[in-house]
Amino acid sequence: MLSYCLPYVLVRKFSFSLFAFFILSFVLGCSGGSSSSTATPAPSNLVYQQTTVTVTVGQAITTNTPTVTGTVTSYSISPALPAGLTLNTSTGAISGTPTAASAQTAYTITASNSAGSTSATIQLSVIIPLAPPSGLSYSPSTISATVGQTIAPVTPTVTGTVTSYSVSPALPAGLSLNSTSGALSGVPTAVTALATYTVTATNSSGSTSTNLQITVNAPVPAPTNLSYARSPITATVGKAFTPDLPLVTGVVSSYTVSPALPAGMTLDSTNGVIAGTPTSITASANYTITATNSGGSTTATVAIVVNKAYTTLLDLGHGTYIDLMRATTTRLFSRDADGHWVLWDYAAGTQLVSGDQFPRGGGVTWDVDLAGNTLMVGIPGGVQVFSANGNLLSNIAIPKMNIPGSNWVPSWLKLASDGSYIAAGSTDGFTVWSPAGKLLISRSGDYHLAKAFATPQQVMVAQGPAGQNVIETISVATGNSSVGPAFSGYFYSWFQDGNRFFTNTGSTVWVYSSASVQEAIMTSPIAPVLLDPDPPLLNFVGQGNWMTFSGGSSTYVYAVGANSPTVTYSSASTQSYLIPSGSMLAVGGVGAPSFVVDLSGSSPVKTNLSTNPQAFAAATTSQLFLAGSSLVVDESHQHTLNHGALKAIAGSPARIALSTYDGQITYFLAGNTQPDGSFAHAASKLQLSDDGTVLGIGYGNNIDFISLPSQSLINTFTYPPGSYTDFTMARTGTLFGKRLATTWQVIPVGGGSPLFSINGASQPISFSPDATLAAISPFGSGDNMSGSYTVNVYKNGQIQTAVNGLLSGWLDNTKFLVNTFNQFPTFMTYATAVIYDAGGNQISTSPIPQLFPIQSASGNQVYSPSNNIIYSLSSGSPTWTGPAPVDKNGSIAGPYVVFRAGTQVVQDTY
Numbered sequence: 001m002l003s004y005c006l007p008y009v010l011v012r013k014f015s016f017s018l019f020a021f022f023i024l025s026f027v028l029g030c031s032g033g034s035s036s037s038t039a040t041p042a043p044s045n046l047v048y049q050q051t052t053v054t055v056t057v058g059q060a061i062t063t064n065t066p067t068v069t070g071t072v073t074s075y076s077i078s079p080a081l082p083a084g085l086t087l088n089t090s091t092g093a094i095s096g097t098p099t100a101a102s103a104q105t106a107y108t109i110t111a112s113n114s115a116g117s118t119s120a121t122i123q124l125s126v127i128i129p130l131a132p133p134s135g136l137s138y139s140p141s142t143i144s145a146t147v148g149q150t151i152a153p154v155t156p157t158v159t160g161t162v163t164s165y166s167v168s169p170a171l172p173a174g175l176s177l178n179s180t181s182g183a184l185s186g187v188p189t190a191v192t193a194l195a196t197y198t199v200t201a202t203n204s205s206g207s208t209s210t211n212l213q214i215t216v217n218a219p220v221p222a223p224t225n226l227s228y229a230r231s232p233i234t235a236t237v238g239k240a241f242t243p244d245l246p247l248v249t250g251v252v253s254s255y256t257v258s259p260a261l262p263a264g265m266t267l268d269s270t271n272g273v274i275a276g277t278p279t280s281i282t283a284s285a286n287y288t289i290t291a292t293n294s295g296g297s298t299t300a301t302v303a304i305v306v307n308k309a310y311t312t313l314l315d316l317g318h319g320t321y322i323d324l325m326r327a328t329t330t331r332l333f334s335r336d337a338d339g340h341w342v343l344w345d346y347a348a349g350t351q352l353v354s355g356d357q358f359p360r361g362g363g364v365t366w367d368v369d370l371a372g373n374t375l376m377v378g379i380p381g382g383v384q385v386f387s388a389n390g391n392l393l394s395n396i397a398i399p400k401m402n403i404p405g406s407n408w409v410p411s412w413l414k415l416a417s418d419g420s421y422i423a424a425g426s427t428d429g430f431t432v433w434s435p436a437g438k439l440l441i442s443r444s445g446d447y448h449l450a451k452a453f454a455t456p457q458q459v460m461v462a463q464g465p466a467g468q469n470v471i472e473t474i475s476v477a478t479g480n481s482s483v484g485p486a487f488s489g490y491f492y493s494w495f496q497d498g499n500r501f502f503t504n505t506g507s508t509v510w511v512y513s514s515a516s517v518q519e520a521i522m523t524s525p526i527a528p529v530l531l532d533p534d535p536p537l538l539n540f541v542g543q544g545n546w547m548t549f550s551g552g553s554s555t556y557v558y559a560v561g562a563n564s565p566t567v568t569y570s571s572a573s574t575q576s577y578l579i580p581s582g583s584m585l586a587v588g589g590v591g592a593p594s595f596v597v598d599l600s601g602s603s604p605v606k607t608n609l610s611t612n613p614q615a616f617a618a619a620t621t622s623q624l625f626l627a628g629s630s631l632v633v634d635e636s637h638q639h640t641l642n643h644g645a646l647k648a649i650a651g652s653p654a655r656i657a658l659s660t661y662d663g664q665i666t667y668f669l670a671g672n673t674q675p676d677g678s679f680a681h682a683a684s685k686l687q688l689s690d691d692g693t694v695l696g697i698g699y700g701n702n703i704d705f706i707s708l709p710s711q712s713l714i715n716t717f718t719y720p721p722g723s724y725t726d727f728t729m730a731r732t733g734t735l736f737g738k739r740l741a742t743t744w745q746v747i748p749v750g751g752g753s754p755l756f757s758i759n760g761a762s763q764p765i766s767f768s769p770d771a772t773l774a775a776i777s778p779f780g781s782g783d784n785m786s787g788s789y790t791v792n793v794y795k796n797g798q799i800q801t802a803v804n805g806l807l808s809g810w811l812d813n814t815k816f817l818v819n820t821f822n823q824f825p826t827f828m829t830y831a832t833a834v835i836y837d838a839g840g841n842q843i844s845t846s847p848i849p850q851l852f853p854i855q856s857a858s859g860n861q862v863y864s865p866s867n868n869i870i871y872s873l874s875s876g877s878p879t880w881t882g883p884a885p886v887d888k889n890g891s892i893a894g895p896y897v898v899f900r901a902g903t904q905v906v907q908d909t910y
Contacts, residue, residue: 317642
């Protein structure tokens with residue numbers, strides 16, 4: 001065996017012992033013989049538990065340990081791991097706490113032994129740690145849901161990263177919270193009382209929470225009885241119309257309309273208000289409005305027509321007498337008996353905004369007020385709110401507010417004394433609204449007969465549901481109510497500043513503070529009677545520290561607590577009344593000079609007024625305004641802000657002339673919208689020659705003839721009082737007819753003796769266009785409606801012919817139109833219109849209605865100022881129709897019709 005380990009000769013040479021030889025042979029190994037040895041293999045299959053790793057700065061990582069096949073003598077990595085992380089070179093484990101951020105990188109780990117190596121790659125990134133989320137909130141945070149009705153999803157806002165959302169306690173049945181987005185949604189299935197739910201947003205660094213208030217109500221009944229205060233709505237292109245507000249029973253979640261409203265008109269889907277400014281003509285049509293909630297719906301039909309816009313010649317401001325005024329230091333509000341109102345910038349003399357309250361009459365009260373920077377205008381079904389600059393702030397629909405009709409009951413609106421809110425009372429309850437239309441307070445109870453005063457902080461209510469002899473005070477900030485002590489007598493009125501109030505029983509009058517503390521008791525010199533609450537004509541008024549009583553021909557001013565008047569004013573009027581405004585008090589009376597009393601000082605100060613006011617307003621002692629019939633009068637500066645009512649219109653192919661209540665005549669070239677001139681003249685009737693150069697003016701007992709455009713006087717005719725009653729000028733401008741009692745005289749405009757006279761005339765004289773003929777219907781047995789009428793035609797004062805009927809007017813130089821009648825034993829009825837030639841020969845009949853007077857229009861047409869309609873003589877049908885005339889005052893001027901539309905004088909082509 002040894003011969004396999006070393007050569008024999010070597011063994012013999014060194015003479016090693018057998019043992020030593022054996023050991024050496026084992027160490028050195030063998031090169032022959034039958035002995036063998038196995039080599040160590042290289043490692044393989046290196047695998048890490050986590051191949052893609054994201055770790056966070058400052059947070060120890062979970063040790064990432066590999067598995068491998070074979071023996072590994074060492075591990076290495078390339079590139080170097082991020083700071084704070086290490087590779088165990090013996091085990092290959094990666095561990096540690098990273099100290100700096102590092103982008104995702106591929107790291108190669110190698111396991112080695114003497115025979116070789118194997119490798120694995122991992123992806124590793126180090127990120128900055130997350131901040132905890134914060135600022136979690138929901139809007140709205142209070143949710144009122146209804147069983148069976150899908151809620152609008154509510155999503156949160158939050159700062160930071162959120163990995164999950166949770167809620168505690170569990171949400172009402174049917175509602176859910178999305179754990180990823182935090183959105184709250186669903187359809188509630190059961191009634192649930194109001195409760196607080198805490199929502200938590202979480203990430204690896206922390207969490208944040210917020211509370212939600214949720215209640216689930218029982219299903220609501222469908223709304224019913226939807227109606228609108230106005231139908232039909234008649235609107236005009238380019239002009240904002242008074243909004244139409246809904247009245248409905250029940251809760252409404254949305255309003256819709258079908259078909260779509262005319263262009264420029266809108267339906268507010270939230271409150272159902274129809275408003276806007278139409279932009280195109282729209283034929284009359286019915287529109288169905290649907291009010292809906294989760295329980296169902298109800299509908300109403302509103303008819304709407306949009307008429308074309310007319311060309312404005314003159315804005316009158318007001319067309320009838322003004323019944324109410326309000327003033328601040330920069331603004332003036334005025335309203336007339338037709339319900340038309342205007343907000344004025346009186347320093348500039350301009351209108352900021354205007355509108356209409358309607359329908360008027362029928363017992364409906366229309367509360368309006370101006371205070372601070374707010375204008376409140378009551379309309380059917382609610383209130384419009386404007387800024388002091390005339391901008392619309394809101395249209396507020398208020399149930400049972402100012403609803404006209406056979407079942408009308410009173411309601412009221414009050415503007416806070418600083419304009420900061422609007423309070424309303426009706427049989428439905430008491431509400432307070434911001435000028436922007438936000439509901440601030442709602443209280444149940446019957447407040448429709450209450451008398452309220454609204455300070456900036458509270459509303460004081462007399463004669464409300466709290467009782468007839470107490471004052472209920474409602475805080476605007478909280479809605480809380482308190483009731484003061486009982487007072488004596490019957491509540492009469494608040495003082496103008498709201499600090500006191502009057503009560504009375506017969507002639508006994510008490511004065512109480514707003515806290516119901518008695519301050520005075522006295523015997524009034526008159527029995528207090530409320531004359532008219534709107535406008536506020538009273539016969540006793542409290543202002544500041546003063547009490548004013550007016551009755552018969554005397555006005556008494558008392559200091560609060562005094563038993564005798566400080567001053568007594570006498571008047572020739574036996575029907576005196578008081579109109580308060582701030583610290584000023586206007587005293588008016590029928591047929592007597594009026595005056596104003598300033599109660600701001602230690603003693604009353606009286607100042608006479610220029611006219612007897614129907615309405616009055618004062619901003620300061622040097623800013624006094626009154627209504628002179630249809631005129632807005634700046635009493636302090638002795639001028640008017642508007643033209644006032646239209647008194648007369650005259651039209652010709654060349655010119656148009658208008659007379660207004662302010663004593664002005666304004667004239668235009670036909671077709672022009674800018675005046676050709678104006679001058680002062682109080683005219684009740686106007687006539688123009690065809691060429692527009694001669695203007696006839698009737699006023700008082702006088703007739704003036706003026707040359708235009710020079711405005712020079714041609715002639716004046718003056719008559720004894722009571723003798724002159726009417727006049728008609730020929731279209732040539734050379735002759736005119738003047739009525740004295742029952743006699744008509746024909747006189748040259750330039751002067752001279754009458755050319756002829758006609759006695760017993762029942763209608764105005766009518767000249768042919770060239771003034772060669774005159775026609776008139778004299779008195780006859782037909783005046784008692786049981787006989788007959790005639791028309792006499794004159795030439796140079798001589799009767800040329802006569803026909804049966806009543807004169808309607810001349811059509812041209814050779815034809816005139818006559819109304820004929822059927823005769824019965826005791827009455828007559830209109831039969832038809834007949835056209836005659838100048839010789840009295842019948843030419844034809846016309847199916848037009850009975851008309852008087854008429855103006856000949858172009859072609860085979862006639863214009864009726866009384867109807868504001870142009871008719872075809874051949875068909876009898878209208879060929880042009882304007883709005884119903886309010887004063888039967890209109891005229892043809894060339895190709896135009898000139899007439900009054902509301903508070904404007906307009907023209908339209910026909």
